[in-house]
Amino acid sequence: MTLSVKITAVILLVVGFFVGKVPLTPQMSWVSSIAILGFAAPTLIAVYRAGVDKRIVITLIGLSIFALGIEATSILTGFPYSRFVYGDMIGGRVAGLVPWTVPFAWVPLVIGATARLASKRTHPLFFLMCGFYLMAIDLLLDPAAVKLGFWTYEYGSAYYDVPLQNFGGWVMTGTLATVVWTFAFRKAVHADAIATLFLTCAFWSSVCLFKGLYIPAVIGALLAVDALRWAEAHKKQNRAVASPVH
Numbered sequence: 001m002t003l004s005v006k007i008t009a010v011i012l013l014v015v016g017f018f019v020g021k022v023p024l025t026p027q028m029s030w031v032s033s034i035a036i037l038g039f040a041a042p043t044l045i046a047v048y049r050a051g052v053d054k055r056i057v058i059t060l061i062g063l064s065i066f067a068l069g070i071e072a073t074s075i076l077t078g079f080p081y082s083r084f085v086y087g088d089m090i091g092g093r094v095a096g097l098v099p100w101t102v103p104f105a106w107v108p109l110v111i112g113a114t115a116r117l118a119s120k121r122t123h124p125l126f127f128l129m130c131g132f133y134l135m136a137i138d139l140l141l142d143p144a145a146v147k148l149g150f151w152t153y154e155y156g157s158a159y160y161d162v163p164l165q166n167f168g169g170w171v172m173t174g175t176l177a178t179v180v181w182t183f184a185f186r187k188a189v190h191a192d193a194i195a196t197l198f199l200t201c202a203f204w205s206s207v208c209l210f211k212g213l214y215i216p217a218v219i220g221a222l223l224a225v226d227a228l229r230w231a232e233a234h235k236k237q238n239r240a241v242a243s244p245v246h
Contacts, residue, residue, distance in 0.1 A: 016202075033092075082165040140217075
């Protein structure tokens with residue numbers, strides 16, 4: 001993982017304090033949009049550098065449409081995430097339902113989860129493992145987002161007012177997306193493919209900590225540390241392959 005990503009993560013830990021302590025207003029919604037695009041950039045750049053062909057472009061567009069569509073379906077019907085509504089602090093919405101930034105937030109996480117578990121690709125449950133990995137990320141994200149008023153569920157649960165159905169929905173959609181991405185992207189995995197996941201977990205674990213959401217904060221910290229360790233090990237492995245000892 002590049003030095004700039006690591007420095008950004010440290011800055012985000014500090015920013016998380018202010019997000020957790022300073023009241024947010026709808027007028028600040030543009031900040032969340034810019035932040036989501038910034039988080040997405042390193043992973044999307046890593047994919048681009050690996051070599052983008054027509055199949056990958058079509059897949060990214062397809063996953064983006066899927067992300068928007070499945071969110072809209074859940075808002076309207078309650079499937080698969082349970083019925084919810086977005087608040088005013090998440091930015092402009094497509095068809096008045098789903099923020100246009102959703103694909104930039106979700107698709108890079110799918111790419112990151114697939115990269116993190118790439119060594120398990122031959123395992124018969126690989127795709128399901130990726131789905132559960134993405135669900136673990138949502139155990140961090142959803143409580144913080146609900147606490148900040150980014151979205152609100154019609155029915156909650158003992159887990160920070162997030163319905164348990166939502167996590168099952170993440171397993172389902174994450175598994176499906178992983179299948180699609182794995183068959184589309186068959187190139188060498190760069191360490192920065194997991195950068196969005198790392199930055200997301202670092203930032204939101206800080207927010208959760210300062211919002212008093214301690215269980216999600218611990219989950220996020222563990223995921224962030226794991227992502228960083230994986231990226232460093234992956235980078236060393238690639239260096240060893242590129243510079244064999246004769």
